[in-house]
Amino acid sequence: xxxFTFEEQLIPLDSWIQTFVTWLVMNYRDFFQxxxxxxxxxxQGLEWFFTTLPPVVIILLFTVAAWRFGGKRVALFTxxxxxxxxxxxxxxxxxxxxxxxxxxxxxxxxxxxxLGIMSGRSDRFQTFLRPxxxxxxxxxxxxxxxxxxxxxxxxxxxxILATIVFAxxxxxxxxxxxxxxxxxxxxxxxxxxxxxxxxxxxxxxVPLAMPSIMAGLNQTLMMALSMVVIAALIGxxxxxxxxxxxxxxxxxxxxxxxxxxxxxxxxxxxxITQGMANR
Amino acid sequence: xxxxxxxxxxxxxxxxxxxxxxxxxxxxxxxxxxxxHEKTGATVGVQSAGFDIRxxxxxxxxxxxxxxxxxxxxxxxxxxxxxxxxxxxxxxDITAxxxxxxxxxxxKKMSMVFQSFALMPHLTVLQxxxxxxxxxxxxxxxxxERALEALxxxxxxxxxxxxxxxxxxxxxxxxxxxxxxxxxxxxxxMDEAFSALDPLIRTEMQDELLKLQxxxxxxxxxxxxxLDEAMRIGDRIAIMEGGRVVQVGTPEEILQNxxxxxxxxxxxxxxxxxxxxxxxxxxxxxxxxxxxxxxxxRAALQRLIKNDREYGYVIDSExxxxxxxxxxxxxxxxxxxxxxxxxxxxYIKEVVPAPATASMQxxxxxxAAHPSALPIIDENGKYLGAISxxxxxxxxxxxxxxxxADTDQAAIEGV
Numbered sequence: 001x002x003x004f005t006f007e008e009q010l011i012p013l014d015s016w017i018q019t020f021v022t023w024l025v026m027n028y029r030d031f032f033q034x035x036x037x038x039x040x041x042x043x044q045g046l047e048w049f050f051t052t053l054p055p056v057v058i059i060l061l062f063t064v065a066a067w068r069f070g071g072k073r074v075a076l077f078t079x080x081x082x083x084x085x086x087x088x089x090x091x092x093x094x095x096x097x098x099x100x101x102x103x104x105x106x107x108x109x110x111x112x113x114x115l116g117i118m119s120g121r122s123d124r125f126q127t128f129l130r131p132x133x134x135x136x137x138x139x140x141x142x143x144x145x146x147x148x149x150x151x152x153x154x155x156x157x158x159x160i161l162a163t164i165v166f167a168x169x170x171x172x173x174x175x176x177x178x179x180x181x182x183x184x185x186x187x188x189x190x191x192x193x194x195x196x197x198x199x200x201x202x203x204x205x206v207p208l209a210m211p212s213i214m215a216g217l218n219q220t221l222m223m224a225l226s227m228v229v230i231a232a233l234i235g236x237x238x239x240x241x242x243x244x245x246x247x248x249x250x251x252x253x254x255x256x257x258x259x260x261x262x263x264x265x266x267x268x269x270x271x272i273t274q275g276m277a278n279r
Numbered sequence: 280x281x282x283x284x285x286x287x288x289x290x291x292x293x294x295x296x297x298x299x300x301x302x303x304x305x306x307x308x309x310x311x312x313x314x315x316h317e318k319t320g321a322t323v324g325v326q327s328a329g330f331d332i333r334x335x336x337x338x339x340x341x342x343x344x345x346x347x348x349x350x351x352x353x354x355x356x357x358x359x360x361x362x363x364x365x366x367x368x369x370x371x372d373i374t375a376x377x378x379x380x381x382x383x384x385x386x387k388k389m390s391m392v393f394q395s396f397a398l399m400p401h402l403t404v405l406q407x408x409x410x411x412x413x414x415x416x417x418x419x420x421x422x423x424e425r426a427l428e429a430l431x432x433x434x435x436x437x438x439x440x441x442x443x444x445x446x447x448x449x450x451x452x453x454x455x456x457x458x459x460x461x462x463x464x465x466x467x468x469m470d471e472a473f474s475a476l477d478p479l480i481r482t483e484m485q486d487e488l489l490k491l492q493x494x495x496x497x498x499x500x501x502x503x504x505x506l507d508e509a510m511r512i513g514d515r516i517a518i519m520e521g522g523r524v525v526q527v528g529t530p531e532e533i534l535q536n537x538x539x540x541x542x543x544x545x546x547x548x549x550x551x552x553x554x555x556x557x558x559x560x561x562x563x564x565x566x567x568x569x570x571x572x573x574x575x576x577r578a579a580l581q582r583l584i585k586n587d588r589e590y591g592y593v594i595d596s597e598x599x600x601x602x603x604x605x606x607x608x609x610x611x612x613x614x615x616x617x618x619x620x621x622x623x624x625x626y627i628k629e630v631v632p633a634p635a636t637a638s639m640q641x642x643x644x645x646x647a648a649h650p651s652a653l654p655i656i657d658e659n660g661k662y663l664g665a666i667s668x669x670x671x672x673x674x675x676x677x678x679x680x681x682x683x684a685d686t687d688q689a690a691i692e693g694v
Binding site: 210 | 356358381383384385386387389390391393395397398399400401410411413414415458462468
């Protein structure tokens, strides 16, 4: 009985998916290329900003932000980190990575916060969304790198798309959690004073969920940074490049300084955004 | 329809759960709510509730937790959707309102004060007080002005720029009250509004409410589980038990004439001396002597002897109280006087009649001081009756478990 020996493949899911993706590429490539446009535009804008401004100005901007949101120590750490990265010869890559990360986080927030709000307000939607988020977080990114490349071709924008898939869940989850944590008495009070459903959302739920949403944003940012190397595999620029190059040609030193720069950048951005969240 | 009725609740039901139809049918058939819960899983929150709330009164809905009082008040503004029945506010059935009408009614006509204060932690005291007006779309200047006025009424204007968490519980609830007052509602719903406060602050807030009520008469629906509070502030009280309204009346009516054992048990611990007035308990069972021109001390004495009483209450033909005489006093007067004795000479001067509005607490010293019953008069000086020591004690005793034996019996039979 072939049904109980498991010696042959009975469900050719792999070839179905293959066929499906090929079909998508054949018929809807234009559509997927269209999706790239807003990402491309925002990325270009950010890249232009970070690469044309003199490094000193950039360092000043980040230091001021670090000072305001994180205090003196964070500001000092920021200055040192940026100078070190610059002296390591990774300034341009760092700026490209910052642009990538910021535009990924921007689109994650754009998609994730509304999704989180909906899932916070509707149990049914949450039940539907949860397995999707689980899948996005656990499916190894290598699995969707190939279809992403097939649909969007290689390059930084594809890297950002892969990053969005991976970094989206925390902002959705934490937004939903924040909305759900609003004390029901407060919602009842708002309703008792004649709030409409939209007013409850705007005047009570979102403001009170803000700390949680900011924490979600911080997590999303961290996850976006952790995708930098994988994004480099499909042709994204930035700090992932020295790491991938180093690995490919066994240049351990090169890979290490790339890694170091990523870690420093992560710490700087984390401290600044955490400071923002705690305000 | 009576113009004075602000809120009219007619045959209101609330059943929670999934099997609502079946539960309602079983309620119609007269099943107990416990039985219905067992059979259908549905919980009966409120059943066949009906009462009218008059314009400008403080109407207290009282009951233990689980009696359905919180559900009841939330059906008055439809935070909880009634299963069936009507809630008429100014004659309009709110259960039939569309969402828009409902929102409008909540904004214009009523506001609510919550047990847990339910202030917005991200807004300042001023913004909290202005919250209702903001929802209604009032512009910033107008709403802050009105909110500041409301805060001023509760004595919190200096704290306008603070955040709720910086204030004490009592102050936070004042903000809650100001938020309710700022929209200038006809109806104020107060859901255990003072229950979370410590006793001293609670009394203070009750006084505050009464003070505000003295200035502007709103219709206040006050939910409480605290009988002393209900007695203190309530013009009328509705007592709920197991989702039913078991009795509606003034505190005095309920205290004097509890509808059933549940209500009686409720009032068992209550000190009636602050609630009942002399007029409530005075009885006209003493001998009265009508002082017409023809009446002389001898006739008065005859009347006392005939009725076997020691004291007589002298009134005129219009029942105006004149004085108190005793049989001994009359005898002495008749024996001693050489000329024709006059009834007025026999009046016992020490006994001063008490007004009907005096509380039992107030008249206790006088009742105790004299062997006679204390005469009680109304504001026109008319004799209403008298209160003897015996009657006073009996009134106190009525609130003690007098029917313990009966209820025990019932419990045994129930088994």
